[in-house]
Amino acid sequence: MEKVAIIGVGVEGFRSAIRELSYKEMVYQAAVKAYDDAQINPREEVDTFISCEEDFNMGTSITDEYAPDQLGAAQRTVHTITGDGIQGMAAAYMQIKTGMFDVAVVEAQSRVSDILTHNQITNFAFDPLYNRQFDAVYHSTAALEKRAYLEYSGTSEEAIAEVAAKNYNNALKNPIAAYGVRAKASDIMNTDMIASPLRDGEISKPVDGAVVIVMASEKVVKEKNGNPIYINGISYATNSPNFDTRDWQYAKYAKLTADRVYKMAGINDPKEEIDVFEIDDTYAFKELQHLESLGVYDKGEAGKAMLNGDLGSKGSTPVNVSGGVLGVGNAHDVNGLQRIAELVDQLRGHAGRRQISDANTGMAFSWRGVPTTAGALAILSKE
Amino acid sequence: MKVRGTKLTSDEFHNKVIAVKHAPEIEYDWATGVAISKFLKGLKDGKIIGVYCDSCDRTVTPPRMFCEECFSPMSKYVDLPDTGIINTFSIAYIKTDASRVEKPQLPAVIDIDGTSISPSGFLHLLDEINPDDIKIGMKVKAVWKDAIDRTGAITDIKYFKKMEDA
Numbered sequence: 001m002e003k004v005a006i007i008g009v010g011v012e013g014f015r016s017a018i019r020e021l022s023y024k025e026m027v028y029q030a031a032v033k034a035y036d037d038a039q040i041n042p043r044e045e046v047d048t049f050i051s052c053e054e055d056f057n058m059g060t061s062i063t064d065e066y067a068p069d070q071l072g073a074a075q076r077t078v079h080t081i082t083g084d085g086i087q088g089m090a091a092a093y094m095q096i097k098t099g100m101f102d103v104a105v106v107e108a109q110s111r112v113s114d115i116l117t118h119n120q121i122t123n124f125a126f127d128p129l130y131n132r133q134f135d136a137v138y139h140s141t142a143a144l145e146k147r148a149y150l151e152y153s154g155t156s157e158e159a160i161a162e163v164a165a166k167n168y169n170n171a172l173k174n175p176i177a178a179y180g181v182r183a184k185a186s187d188i189m190n191t192d193m194i195a196s197p198l199r200d201g202e203i204s205k206p207v208d209g210a211v212v213i214v215m216a217s218e219k220v221v222k223e224k225n226g227n228p229i230y231i232n233g234i235s236y237a238t239n240s241p242n243f244d245t246r247d248w249q250y251a252k253y254a255k256l257t258a259d260r261v262y263k264m265a266g267i268n269d270p271k272e273e274i275d276v277f278e279i280d281d282t283y284a285f286k287e288l289q290h291l292e293s294l295g296v297y298d299k300g301e302a303g304k305a306m307l308n309g310d311l312g313s314k315g316s317t318p319v320n321v322s323g324g325v326l327g328v329g330n331a332h333d334v335n336g337l338q339r340i341a342e343l344v345d346q347l348r349g350h351a352g353r354r355q356i357s358d359a360n361t362g363m364a365f366s367w368r369g370v371p372t373t374a375g376a377l378a379i380l381s382k383e
Numbered sequence: 384m385k386v387r388g389t390k391l392t393s394d395e396f397h398n399k400v401i402a403v404k405h406a407p408e409i410e411y412d413w414a415t416g417v418a419i420s421k422f423l424k425g426l427k428d429g430k431i432i433g434v435y436c437d438s439c440d441r442t443v444t445p446p447r448m449f450c451e452e453c454f455s456p457m458s459k460y461v462d463l464p465d466t467g468i469i470n471t472f473s474i475a476y477i478k479t480d481a482s483r484v485e486k487p488q489l490p491a492v493i494d495i496d497g498t499s500i501s502p503s504g505f506l507h508l509l510d511e512i513n514p515d516d517i518k519i520g521m522k523v524k525a526v527w528k529d530a531i532d533r534t535g536a537i538t539d540i541k542y543f544k545k546m547e548d549a
């Protein structure tokens with residue numbers, strides 16, 4: 001079956017606030033880099049453009065109307081996915097697979113600094129009839145989940161603090177990361193309690209940034225003779241939006257997604273067959289919960305692996321060498337593409353001081369954040 | 384004819400039927416960026432700024448940092464005259480809340496002189512003119528707020544009016 005590859009990546013950011021550029025200018029900067037990497041002219045060689053953005057985050061209704069110009073997509077085929085960038089890539093993947101499109105561009109952007117009341121927008125995502133009225137700070141929803149996960153898996157608070165410290169330290173080696181810092185687990189444990197059992201040091205902080213990805217059919221890959229990274233599996237899933245019927249202990253959306261993607265990519269044992277892991281860590285415990293729900297580790301084993309050093313950049317299962325969402329910053333719907341950008345760097349051998357040796361296969365998993373149970377997964381490979 | 388169903392007053396509908404109300408307090412503060420910052424600063428100074436694309440040989444306003452036609456960066460900013468022609472217009476008798484107004488609002492898209500493609504300009508308002516006399520292609524000129532009242536906003540131009548010598 002014909003393969004689909006990533007042939008270009010461009011990143012602008014990430015910083016806590018990009019105030020000197022408008023959102024269009026920020027996306028333009030990322031797009032120019034992606035097209036240079038792919039060696040394509042967007043005005044002539046791209047067949048379909050997909051922008052991942054949400055009206056409430058952009059502050060404009062029908063915000064997709066404003067997506068084309070900065071992508072080189074004026075008066076071309078463009079549509080928007082109101083979701084994570086990996087969901088956008090899945091749409092692009094399917095379009096290329098139809099045989100009607102050879103080159104697809106996927107873009108995601110975060111402009112949290114343009115929003116003065118981001119908590120209100122997150123609160124707006126809660127069910128309006130019987131959940132939103134409590135006006136709860138949304139981190140407390142993550143705290144409900146963390147407590148259920150700790151109880152269910154027997155994971156220690158120390159292991160979770162080690163995850164946060166690891167990702168902040170990893171970010172120091174990543175030039176696009178906003179929140180790199182030398183940190184020890186004890187530093188994390190000493191941060192303020194935000195909503196028990198969740199501490200401030202375990203919670204990712206917002207950033208502005210944009211990522212543009214160019215994807216292509218095998219036919220174009222052969223013509224371009226560039227540096228392609230193949231997409232061997234990609235999918236997404238949602239559990240339940242209802243607090244009363246969702247699984248709090250483990251991330252069912254991750255399991256549902258992984259079952260499909262492993263089948264598609266022919267993966268039997270992800271821990272053995274995958275070399276680099278970029279796994280959502282919007283809250284530190286989510287990295288461990290996601291690793292277990294994705295079947296990389298058994299229930300309760302991811303925390304132990306963290307304490308053994310297995311999840312470090314020199315460990316057997318390196319997770320979030322980019323710094324993850326904690327270290328790079330929480331770019332919301334860009335988080336998935338930030339992970340894809342890291343995997344492309346790693347698999348091309350371009351990751352500099354973060355390079356994992358003999359990296360042939362990687363997986364990127366994103367979660368859409370509180371209060372969702374939506375995740376998206378992609379497995380990339382050099383072949 | 385007898386209308387079927389149960390009549391409800393507005394008070395009954397909004398206050399007696401069980402429903403859930405929520406009014407979000409959502410605020411934004413958009414960074415204007417390189418090109419629109421120059422445009423807004425120009426308005427504060429009483430000028431309309433455009434930008435020129437070398438590869439397409441065209442001038443557009445409001446300016447942008449890149450050309451959406453050829454995707455090249457654009458950085459040749461130019462001062463344009465504060466005159467133009469009416470591309471299209473309307474005579475609007477209602478406001479956004481659907482209430483009727485005594486004096487109609489006169490929205491128009493103005494193609495600014497010195498731009499090299501049509502349309503290139505912006506939405507603004509007309510005034511000092513009898514609505515019956517407005518025509519597409521009519522030459523108009525900006526009427527500015529006093530310098531001290533200008534803030535760097537499109538409303539620093541109060542409206543466009545018919546050019547006397549046209």
Ligand SMILES: [Zn+2]
Nearest residue numbers: 436439450453
């Ligand atoms: Zn041009």
